[in-house]
Amino acid sequence: MKTIKRMMDHLYWADGRILDALAESGTKDKDLLKLVRHVAVAERVWLSRLQGKGSAQYSLWEETEDLTELRTMFEENAEHYRVYIEGLGESELDEMIDYASLNGAPFQTSVRDILSQVLLHGQYHRGQINRALRMESAEPVQVDYITFARL
Known part of the structure; x- marks a missing residue:
């Protein structure tokens, strides 16, 4: 649990840094x-599944121009994940979660693997976001785990 909590702390930190760089x-x-x-929406989708709720109401690919709204989404995600993880025991990491993909296909995945997906998915896309910032001649932001760990 300690590693997952630490990695989630990195996710919250990295999301914030990316938002700052975009602003x-x-x-x-x-x-x-x-x-x-x-x-941000993918984080919400996975949390809903972890909580045993549906995720069909979410749309992963909508346009937005409002960074303030995005920051609020990320902050709410962090708050809800913190509560969820604080209530999670080590033995629960291997529990299987039944859920449907956004197109309705049924799946079963462990809590541990879902949290790993959230962590890796965000890091992958933060790299893409940094690359896009560089292409706009903007300054990309350091979001590597080791940078976070050195704080």
Whole structure:
């Protein structure tokens, strides 16, 4: 549990740093902002599944121009994940969760693997976001785990 909690702390930190970099860049790139929103919504989708709720109400690929709204989404995600993880015991990490994908296909995945997916998915897309910032001649932000660990 200690490792997962630490990795989730990194996720919250890295999400915040990416949002700060986007705000500083002043980007209006709709595809880039759609990607950032995708990360926030995907975090919500997986949390809903972990909580035994449906996720069909979420749309992963909508456009947005509102960084304030995105920041609120990420902050709410962090708050809800913290509560969820604090109530989670080590033995529960291997419990299987039944859920449906957004297209309705049934799946069963362990809590541990779902949390790993959330962590890795966000890091993958933060790399894409940083690359897009660089292509706009904006300054990418360091979001590597080791940078977080050195704080």
